[in-house]
Amino acid sequence: MRKLTYFIAATLDGQIAGPDGSDPTSGPDAFWPVGEDYLQHLVEEFPETLPGPAREAFGITAEGTHFDTAIEGRRTYQNGVDAGLTNAYPHLRHLVFSRTMTESLDPGVELVATDPVEKVRELKQQPGKDIWLLGGGELAGALHEEIDQLIIKLAPLTVGSGIPLFGTKTPFAPTYFTLTDSTILPSGTAFLTYSKKS
Template identity: 40%
Template sequence: MRKLVYYAAVSLDGYIAGPGGEYDFYPGNDAYTAWMAERFPDTIPTQFRDQIGLGDVPNKNFDAVLMGLSTYLAGPANPFAHLEQYVVSTTLEKSHHPAVTVVRDPVPLVKELKQRDGLDIWVCGGGKLAGCLLPEIDRLVIKSYPVIAGAGVSLVSGNFQPTQFTPVEHISFDTGTYVTWFDRK
């Protein structure tokens, strides 16, 4: 069965973006960027895939993506043309591109997608969407950066619902960034 995976970057104080959706404050370098492109090519927006030599690279991890409204509106109208794309919103009437489907309630969709054959399903921001989907999230892939944001969009927001995960893999980089995989306990 496919897994719902929340793959996200986070600051030391638990923010995935700044108050205005900023994420350019996360440090990186060429080695880290190359690792991300190799390990998670499917998470690179379509507009950049050709530029970094990923144009024809098949998806490795995901073939569907769920985005919150702010995440969707921050990018191009068809951000991940190489994935089945859903934007979760109660206010957006229709997407800005026919390849992106607007969904009001993501839980039934996730349950349906999990039953289909395919690669895993990626939760691509934001914290409110992750909070709504927390009971369905099977795996976390958290890229932790050595920076304090001070304010912004929380990794997960919503109701108090303690949920245990077990670390299953960990890698660190000389920038002080580390990536940890957690599976639902």
């Protein structure tokens, strides 16, 4: 069965974006440290998680090793749209969960207005590589119990407040994970992989 992996960047205080939810890596309010070693690690280990234009810039044409499907919430998708990308991941099956959008902005993006848990359970039964949950916190909160693996790109910074890893509405539900892999980059960012305990 395919796994649902929440592959996400987080600060030391557990925030995945600033209070307004905008992309922390680009724009006038960017605060995320995107160093050369960070990008190189993504290129080598997680090339499918790079947006299409970045893949072109790095000359990446091969399929990724981890994921063939990406899912995200409406607000996270909007960050890409605001940057001029109606489909940031054309190399993956790309689903956007939204109850407000009625028409896809790109033929390669599937809109899902139904229950996220139900849809993810359906996706897990289909053949293929794992499923990448790329954000945001509200969708991650709704899928909290369905997440099989966490890969946290932990940045060496704090921001005080922002969008938490699992949003603000996730019920209290202690879930235990085992650290299965770790890579600490010279710049201080740590890639930490956790698998859910069965």
